[in-house]
Structures are given as structure tokens and as C-alpha cells.
Amino acid sequence: MSQSPAKPGELAPHRIPVEALALGLASGSAATAPGHDAPLLAGLWSPVRREHWTMKWLSTVDHKQIGMLYLVTALGFFVIGGVEALLIRLQLAGPNLHLLQPDTYNVVFTMHGTTMIFLVAMPALFGLANYVVPLQIGARDMAFPRLNAFSFWLVPFGGLLLHFSFLTGGAPAVGWFAYAPLSETPYTSSSSVDYWALALLVLGIGSVGTSINLIATVLTQRAPNLTLRRLPLFTWMMFVDSFLVIFAIPVLNAALVMLLIDRQLNTHFFLPPGGGTPLLWQHIFWAFGHPEVYIVALPAFGILSEIIPVFARKPIFGYEFVAGSTVAIAFLSLLVWAHHMFTVGLGHAVDLFFVAASMLIAVPTGVKVLAWSATLVGGRIRFDVPMLFCLAALVQFLLAGLTGVSLASAALDWQTKNSYFLVAHFHFVFVGLIVFAILGAVHYWFPKMSGRMLCERLGKWTFWLMTLGFNLTFIIQHFLGLAGMPRRVFTYADLPGWGWMNMVSTVGAFLMGVASLLFVWNLGRSLLRGRVAGDNPWRAWTLEWACPSPPPPENFTSLPPIHSRRPLWDDAHPDQPDPVVGTHGALDTYVPERNQTAIIAFIFSESAFFGVLILTYLYYNATPPAGPSAHDLNVLKTGLFSLGLIASSFTLWLAEKNLTRGRLGSMRFWLAATVALGAVFLFGQASEYATLFQSGVGVSSNLFATTFFTLTGFHGLHVAVGLIALMVMLGLALAGDFKSAHPPALKAVGYYWHFVDVVWIVVFSAVYVLPRLR
């Protein structure tokens, strides 16, 4: 039933060599020619010069190694975050304890939350995606391997930045969501919050880079017959998840940038004395924060959708429903953030709409739970460790979903707001679903990554200790919350029941700690002495199991024919293959260009960033504040310079046209004209700024000045970056490059430049034109 291993130089029966597939792709057909000689590609796969293992790992651009780097980094931070959790539980083990000072306690829970979300959950899940997605789609690597490496190294860098704050006057103590005004200078004068914000910016940029990479990879690097509707569910969920990331993270970046400007430049985005409002921070943060929980939940759903069918020996029930409900969840998650603000006083009308929308999001989620459950019914379930973790995750997520739906009711939310009921709910999601899914995924894919099996006995001990510990820790917290215990308190009075309930929770937490130690021990031991795994130890059906364990650098030398969602099942059961997943419409075989796909994804993410800045500008300038206002701006002069910027889009279009016609000289001329016009625009901006500075208007003068300088400043920054890209293009053109008539790079830069123009048109209308229309 498993494929017979191919002897060197010989292909397993039914397999199609990758070279033939690649050539087939190049010639536009799906022709197959087993055994076809392909000298062009042989050079790519000749062995590399031996290098030292440290350099190999530090400089790798191979997605598999980068994926493992992500996982190891996440594990390291998991230990740190876990120690922080244990410190919290020790301090809360009994009433009126003083193990930790109150301020230290605040630091510990802030760092615990921030670390676990941004340095553990996201790196672990994106690391898994990095490793698994290219393999599942039969690709050689991610679409942009160097971007991949860059995105990874931002994680340890961001983690170091965050923890460096311990050495510079204290780590942040403002909670993982850093509400203003506590996070503002008057209330937190140390640089802790600045490090926090910078670290999150760095980490966010890495996440967006990875997501752009994933989108480009799934759209452009699939094996030729692997159409979008034949994608494994983990890949599909990561694909949809990536869109969520590119929309949600830039929203956070905008908030962080505004917070940093407040703290460093004395402005008042979120401070009432200067006209700002702390509510704006909440809105923007949660507009990121709610999609963020789905950003980490969707990959967990993907993991469950992979493991449960394999260990129930049944294809997933309702693939289309699981895939479709993912799209619904992704869209809905962008619409429900105000349910984190029910107690803020937005008004009954706002509350009611968000109650309805938040309850609605339970429907597609429920569809998934039903699909997984239906997959289990009638299956021949194998209770191996990956399945155990996923079954526990399923049940625990069900409970988390139920408490979530109850929290969607504003009335119940009011009673349990910021109590341990809420803490229990989100830990059931983050740990009960996501950590358990990650543990299941590591047990599932470890054999592929290392070529060895994890020890099953140790795995089962880890599972039972973790499950017992987790449920002991957090089930009781539901009752603690309903009994009235608030979150983020460093100690509590000796109220009836609180003492023993907290003690139970602490004991559970330590059991989880023991389970984690066992897990790390299992990892180390199995790496050295584990049983050899083979290609497909779990008898799974997706493409990552069609290559050796661990995979060679090029991943695949040959691929099985792909007609359905389970190619390896079809390969092993030619008499009863899965029904063919049809292809209709041109889009199934359409492969967009890599660079343009990435730039368009990047443009989406930047639109979200500018969208927040523009909305903030509009909000704070709806009624003109006292002091400098839009009437102090020179519309005519800036309008003229704006025409220059718009003209530069036109000249760039001319440059592209000339290039496709082969007229390199004209192309260079128009490209130079574009750079010149862009520079003229920047000069105009600078002169506008100079005029304002000379009349005493600085960024901190009033909210108009603050929002004006922030918005136009970031736009100017984008223009400058665009100019650098254009100058690189110009330099290459002058050096004689651009021989082919359809350069994707110039088109991609062109999209970016046109986007920057469109943003300026919106900004100009909102800032310069709109006030004069009133």
C-alpha cells in the first residue's frame, strides 16, 4: 500500500518526474513524459560545497530549515512564557501572598501574554506553514526564499528587542493590549512600552512578509495538476489566513506607530488633555486583535482537518463546507471587534449589532466542528499521539466556543468582563485549541522533518499530563470568574472558595510544566535515537508524504498523478480512487506572476495601514480643532506638486509601454522622468513642511498638526521608498538590463507607484480639499 522506494535513477511506477512536470508547465500543457531527460535543471541539484553547520543554519533560505528554526525559536519562547505563567500561578496560589511585588506581577502577565501570542503561537504556526505548505503543494520552495529567511530572523530580533527592556528600566507592565492612557508617557515613563511597540512592529513586519510569501507560493508554485480546489485543508487555511494577516497586522502597526509618536514626540493621539481619546486605541487595537485570534485559530483548524481524517482512516466530511466556512470566518472576524468593548459605553445600538455579528461567527465555526465530528463517526480511529492531541483540542475548542458565544451576549459580557471567566475562555482557545493542535502537529510532522518517530510512550504521557493539567488549570477558572475574581490582580482576599480554586489551578499549571518538560525530552531523545520513520509512517494521503523523510533540498524528484484531494490514496488504490475533483474555468490552471502577486498583496496590507491613518485624520478633524488647521495649508502649491506626482504615474506607464515595444532608450527617459517628478513632489512636501515649521506648527501643536504630519509623513516615506525602487530600476536599465520585453519587476514597481499615487489622491482630498468644501 505504501509506495515501493525508487532505486536511484529509477522512478517509482506511476510517478511523474518533476522535470517533465516543470517542462510541461513551461510549454503550457500538462503533458507527462516519464523518464524524459532534462539537462537544463540538473545543475540546480548538484551537491553544494560543504559548509559548517552553523553557517548553514544561519544563512539558509530553505523553507524546511526555516520552518524548523521557527519551531525551535517558538519552543524557546514557550519555555520563557511558561515560566512567566508559573510565576503568575505561584503568586496566585493562595490569598494575600507576596511572592511577587505588584509591579513585578504586572510585568510578568504582560510579558506572558505578549510572548505567548507573538513569540510562540504565531512563529510556531507560521513555522509549520513554512515547512508543510510547499511540500503539500508539490513545490520546491516558497515563492520568495530570501524574504522567507528575512521574515524568520525578525522573530528572534523582535523577541530580543522585547526582552531587552528588562535591562533598560523594566519590561512593560501595561497588559498585552497596552491600553492608553496607561501605556502613554504620563503613566509609564520608562522605555518599556517603546521596546514593546518596536518589538511588535518588527514581529508584525515579519508576519506580513511570511503571509505575502504564502499567498504568492500557493498561487504560483503549485504542482501543475494541483488546482486550488484540490488543496489540502491545511494549505487552504494558511492561504486564507494569510489574507487576514495582511489586513490585520498593518492595523496594529498603525496603532503602534501612533503610540510611539505620542510617547516620543509629545503628541496626543490617545490622551484626552490634548484632544485625543483612549477609545481610539481600543478600537484600532481590537480591529487588529480580533482578527488576530482567528489568525492563530485558522492554522489550528487546518491541523485538525489534516490529522483527524488520517487517523480516522476516512476522508474529511464536507471538504467544501470546511473550506467555505473558513472564508466566512475570515470575513466575519473583521466585523466583530467591538465585542471586546461592550463595557466601554459605545451605546446600545453599537453593542446590539456586534452581539448579532459575534454570535453569527459561531455558525461557520460550528460547521467545522460538525465536519470533524462527522469525520470521526464511522471511522477506524487510531489513538496515536497526534490524534489524541487533536481529539482533546476538538473537545476543548467546543467548550471555548460555547463560552465565546455566551460572551457575545453583551449582558453576560458585562457581568464577566475582565474576570477569570474571560481568562478561562481565551485560554481554552489559545491553549486548549491552539497549543494542543501545535503539539499534535509536531508529533504528526516530526517524522517527516527528522526522519525519526517521536517516542509514542513519552508522547502519551505528555498528552495525558498536559490534558489533565490544562483542564485542571482552566476549567476551575470559569467558576472563579463567575464567583467574581477579576483578572490582572496580583493577589486577592481570603474569600470563600477562592483559595482552594486558585490552588487547584496552580497545581494544574505545574502539571502542564511537567508535560512540557517531557515533550522537550521526547524531542531530544527521538532526534538522537528515535525509530526510523520512512516516507509515510502514518499512511497519510497528501503530497508531503510522497517524498523521503527528511526531504532532500529539492523536496521532490517525482510526483504522483494528482486528480483529487488525496493523491497518495489514489496512487495506492488505483481500483477505488477518490472522485476526481473537476476543473472548470480558466482560473484553475491560471498561474499569476510571482512578483505582481506579491506586490498586490503588499498593496492590500499598506491600504489597511493608510486606511487607519486616514480614518484617524478624519475623526480628529471632523470638527476643526483650535489652533493650526487645514486652512493654514497651501492648497494651490500642494495641488501643483500633486499634479506632478500624478504625472509621474503617467510617465511610468509610458516607460512600461516603451519597454514592451522594445524601445529601451525611451523607456530609460520616461523612467528618469518619473524619478524626477517623484523627487519634485517630495520637494514640494518638504517645502510645505518647512513653511509650517517656520510658522511654529510642529507635530505636537494640536491634533490637526499631529494627524497631518503623521499621514503625509508616512505617505512621503512611501514615496521615498518608491523612488529608491525606481532608481534601482533606472540604474539597471542604464547598465543595459531589461532585455526581455515583459519584465515582471518593473510592472510590480509600477503597481506600487500607482498605489502611492492613489493614496495621495485620497489624502489630498481628505486633508486639503474637504475642509474647503464646508
Next chain:
Amino acid sequence: MTTAEFIRSGWSWGGATLPIAAAALLAYLVLYRGTRRWPWFAAALGVVVLTLTSPLNALADGYLFSAHMVQHILLLLVAPALLLLALPRTVSLALRPRWLGRPWVGWIAGVGTMWLWHAPSLCNAAVTSRPIHALQTCSLLLLGTMFWRQTLAPREAERLSPPVAVAYLGGACLACSVLGIVLTFSPVTVCSIYAAPVVDRLGLGSLVDSRWGLSPQRDQQIGGLLMWVPMCLIYLGAILAQVARWFAEAPRPSGVEI
């Protein structure tokens, strides 16, 4: 008056709506006699007639911004979609000149009309001036049809492919969300005519304000929320229909199975 009295008496049967609707029904039955899709057309007409003649219309006529928003959503999103679904599957909606049929034109038609009619001056004008109000109603129906044509055209070949349609609808959802957010949280009144109705034609002033407790600020909030959440849910429903369509097996006999 009380709410019950208002619901009984607030209907406006006069005006051009009923005759035009009757003419449209006649035209449909003649043009497409024998089609099984007539319930969709009946539903479309029902929505339009109810929107323009029911007490909702009376409320939207200078009293409640949120009522106007409900009308807006029904006329822009619901009625045109039902109308397109009522056309027999063989009707071609190819437009001349060809660029009118491009996806981005349809998108800007649907999204732009929403933004346009909430410019303060236009929003007020549509209440105070009858001709502009008629223009608004017609533009919503027409441009809404142009928007939905991209995903609901009767012929499969004239529709966007499902993944592109998801992006098309998702983009529209985002665009209307932004306007909804602006309206919900704006500290200033956008459509000032609703804040202080010029003439209390129907004597509803006290009913709206004190009985229902809808101050102008709350009214604008609800209007913005309607544009934000329910409107997006309509787009989301359409998106899910596209995803369902994408996954439905429709093997082409002539197509190459790969």
C-alpha cells in the same frame, strides 16, 4: 400618534411607484412569458414597492437617517439582485460600449453610488428636492444592477469566476464598512436634514424622538451600523454563494480532465 397608528396610516399609495411597478410586471410577463423565474421578479417588485410606499418611506422622508439607510440597502443591494435572478438564464446582458461591462466599472458603480449619496449636500438635497429624490431612487436601482451584473448575470460566461467574484464582493464589503464606520463614529452630523427636520409633515416628531428614543446622534449611529454590519452580511452571503458555486461539481464534457 402611537406606533400602531403610524403603521396603519403611514402608507403612501399615491405617486408613480405603483403604476411603474405594474408596467414593469406587464413588460416582464410579456417579454419572458412562460418563465419559471417569475417569483424572483415578484419578490424584486415587492421589495421596491414596499420600500417606496410603506411607513418606512414616510420615516425616511426627513425623519430618520436609519430609515433612509434601510431604503438604500434594499434598493441598492436587495432589489437589483432579485431582479437579475429573475431573468431567464439565456438573456445576455452584454453592454455597449464594452467598457461599461468591465468589472471595475460595476464595482465603482455599486460602491461609488453609496459614497456619493452620503455627501452631506447630496444627502440633504435628496430629502428636500423631489426630482433629486427620484434621481436617487433610480440611480440606486440602476447602479445596483450594474454592480450585481458582474456576479449574477444570467449567463455563466458573463459572470466573474468565483475567486475573482469573492475579491470583488469582499472589496465592496470593505468599502461599505469604511463608510459605515465613518457614519457610526463621526462626531458631526453627516445628513443634517435628519437632525432637524424642516417640516414635521406627518406629526411624527414626538413619536420618533421621545417614544422611540431615537435622538439624531443615535439615529446616525444606527444608520452607520446598518451600512456596516447588515450590508456586509449581504455581501458575505453573496461571497458564500460564490464559494458554493466554485466547489460545485460541474464537469464539462468537452473539457480536458487533468
